[in-house]
Amino acid sequence: MKTDPIVSPAQQTEWLRQEQAFDAERGAAGTEAPASYRLIARALREPLPVDLPADFATRVARRAETAALLDPRWERRGIAVLLGTLAVLAGAGLLLEGASWLADLQAALPSLPRILNGWTLLLLAGLAAAQLPVRRPLR
Known part of the structure; x- marks a missing residue:
């Protein structure tokens, strides 16, 4: 949620539309939002489609350890x-x-x-x- 002060009425309207889209995607009753905002809210809730290997963290840790142990x-x-x-x-x-x-x-x-x-x-x-x-x- 945005905590910065809202500067203009246009920014306030934009922020309200985004919040309504998030509420509509959560299933809140009585909230309506434009389809484009709901699409963005839905995309932000889903995880990124990245297929990392199961041992990704181990590989990164091993590479970092190897780089730290190299003698210059x-x-x-x-x-x-x-x-x-x-x-x-x-x-x-x-x-x-x-x-x-x-x-x-x-x-x-x-x-x-x-x-x-x-x-x-x-x-x-x-x-x-x-x-x-x-x-x-x-x-």
Whole structure:
């Protein structure tokens, strides 16, 4: 049943005709509706003529489960290739421009050698290693 407010008299008339058709199809006494409205009401009450297989729900559930269990190996390999390419390009850039860049950075930050001592680099390496994905065997 429609619960939105009726905006115009034409919409109210249309809504009343639809309701009368539904009542007439239910067998309510004293209700008359145009044949076209009764035909639509009758069609809406009947189930859709779809012949689904008996195990349709099982098939859909199996397909969804299979799709969820697929291991996106190509995506992981693509990310690894991209990260490797980034590391190679960063290394090449550091080799080509590293001396001037590091000298400029040390001039801008006089305390940089104390910050980048061995322990700080070890901490950063440990944090980076903790973010690497762990390969778990499939069950």
